[in-house]
Amino acid sequence: MRAIVLTGAGGPEVLALLEAPAPDPGPGEVRVRVKAAGLNRADILQRLGRYPAPPGWPAEIPGLEYAGEVERTGAGVSRWKAGDRVMGLVGGGAHAEYVVVHQDEAIPVPPELSWTDAAAIPEAFLTGYDALFTRGRLKAGERVLVHAAASGVGTAAIQLAREAGATVLGTSRTAAKLSALRGLGLDIGLNTSERPFRDQLTAPVDLIVDVLGGPAFGDNLAVLAPRGRLVILGLLQGPVAAGVDLTPILRQRLEVIGTVMRTRGPEERRALAAEFEARVLPLFGLHVATEEPLRSAGRPDWRAGKFRPVVHAVFPMADIAAAHREMEANRGVGKIVLTW
Numbered sequence: 001m002r003a004i005v006l007t008g009a010g011g012p013e014v015l016a017l018l019e020a021p022a023p024d025p026g027p028g029e030v031r032v033r034v035k036a037a038g039l040n041r042a043d044i045l046q047r048l049g050r051y052p053a054p055p056g057w058p059a060e061i062p063g064l065e066y067a068g069e070v071e072r073t074g075a076g077v078s079r080w081k082a083g084d085r086v087m088g089l090v091g092g093g094a095h096a097e098y099v100v101v102h103q104d105e106a107i108p109v110p111p112e113l114s115w116t117d118a119a120a121i122p123e124a125f126l127t128g129y130d131a132l133f134t135r136g137r138l139k140a141g142e143r144v145l146v147h148a149a150a151s152g153v154g155t156a157a158i159q160l161a162r163e164a165g166a167t168v169l170g171t172s173r174t175a176a177k178l179s180a181l182r183g184l185g186l187d188i189g190l191n192t193s194e195r196p197f198r199d200q201l202t203a204p205v206d207l208i209v210d211v212l213g214g215p216a217f218g219d220n221l222a223v224l225a226p227r228g229r230l231v232i233l234g235l236l237q238g239p240v241a242a243g244v245d246l247t248p249i250l251r252q253r254l255e256v257i258g259t260v261m262r263t264r265g266p267e268e269r270r271a272l273a274a275e276f277e278a279r280v281l282p283l284f285g286l287h288v289a290t291e292e293p294l295r296s297a298g299r300p301d302w303r304a305g306k307f308r309p310v311v312h313a314v315f316p317m318a319d320i321a322a323a324h325r326e327m328e329a330n331r332g333v334g335k336i337v338l339t340w
Contacts, residue, residue: 002340003096004320006060009049012321020061023093023100025074030103032086034068036119037094038152039323039336041234042262046092047324053092054263063094064262067109067118077103085109087118088273089126091262095317097340104270107277110284120152120309120335121284126276127261128156131209131231132164134272135257140165142206145197145223147216149186150177152335153233155310157209158184163283163307169205171197180333184310198223209233217241221248229255283307310334 003020025031043062045051053059067087070080080086086106093099109118131153132138138161146157149170161168162185169188172178178189190197196219204225210216213235220230221244248254264272284307312332315323317340327336 001097002317003061003093004063004317006047006062009047012047012324014047015320015324017318017320020096022098025072025077025100027075028077028102028104029074029100030070030077030080030086030106031072031074031098031100032066032068032106033071034066034094034097034099034340035115036067036337036339037063037317038065038119038123039327039338040064040123040152041236041327043095044324044327057091058093058096061093061096063090063092063096063099065089065119065122066094066099067115067121068099070106071098073103079103080106085111085118087122089122089261089269095320095338102266102270105266105273107273107281110281113284116311116314116337116339117309119337119339120311123261124152124156124309124335125160125280125307126272127153127233128160128209129276129280130261130272131233131259132157132160132207135259136207136209136229136231138164138166138207141167143167143169143203143225144207144209145190145201145205146170147197147208147210147212148172148236149181149189150174150333151211152310153209153211155181155184155334156307158186159307160280161185162187166207169201177333204228207231211235212237214238214241218244221246221254224248224252224254226252227254228252229257231257231259233259280307311337313337314339316340 001022005016005018007016008014046062070084087109088106144161144166146154150172167187170186171190171192173193190200198219201223208230210232211234215237312334314337317338
């Protein structure tokens with residue numbers, strides 16, 4: 001098979017389109033012919049030598065999400081057959097013509113979704129759903145702050161939080177991005193190129209979904225309401241929070257929750273895939289004639305609305321270096337997708 005291979009650590013020039021052995025499905029596994037795959041910040045970090053693949057996943061082939069057709073099934077597979085459309089998350093290896101996954105980690109692709117749109121869903125929406133509801137326990141009526149709101153996860157989190165009945169705030173360094181996000185359900189945009197987000201808030205927030213890391217940690221604590229939750233997904237600005245006063249954690253009874261998707265074990269990944277398929281997937285491309293979604297005291301029971309993946313750019317897999325450069329330029333809103 002053809003695959004994107006890391007020939008070393010460094011800039012986009014270390015990425016090469018080469019021949020590699022195709023993986024074979026084992027018991028309970030399916031081999032998927034990849035049609036499209038998302039590009040993520042983790043792929044950039046892996047290219048730089050800062051984020052190696054977890055054990056059991058290809059060390060030199062990046063890629064954390066895929067969409068494609070089941071091409072072969074292993075022994076004992078009952079859920080899928082050849083030709084079925086599926087998508088999902090992997091620990092690596094998705095930037096290849098074939099990827100092998102356990103049958104219970106694959107998620108069906110609704111017929112109305114293109115391969116490009118399907119490939120933009122798994123990392124953004126599963127991460128956003130898990131951060132907001134599993135880790136963050138978001139409820140209707142709460143205020144949630146989404147950092148880097150124009151990212152793939154950000155665009156997904158905005159839609160999910162809006163549909164759950166929350167007030168959604170988001171940060172970006174670009175006014176144009178914040179304007180574009182209002183159509184997804186962003187209520188309040190905070191342009192951090194003008195002033196720190198902490199200085200722009202007129203009321204505290206109940207939940208923060210953060211990818212910034214150390215430098216934002218102190219300000220995050222300062223803007224949380226009593227019993228607020230800070231869910232940290234990434235460390236884009238660095239891992240060190242120097243000189244931070246931890247007193248608010250005690251005084252306000254705050255929760256600081258760290259989470260990462262890539263290194264989770266198979267049981268946890270399968271449980272999340274099943275919950276996402278049951279609760280969120282039916283809302284893609286679906287219009288229901290109801291004025292208001294049903295709000296619940298716990299997790300939302302969505303009845304109305306439509307979720308959509310936001311795709312900034314699409315590159316052929318052969319142009320992988322250009323796709324990496326585009327992601328590092330931080331120009332767009334939403335996902336970058338690679339296609340075969």
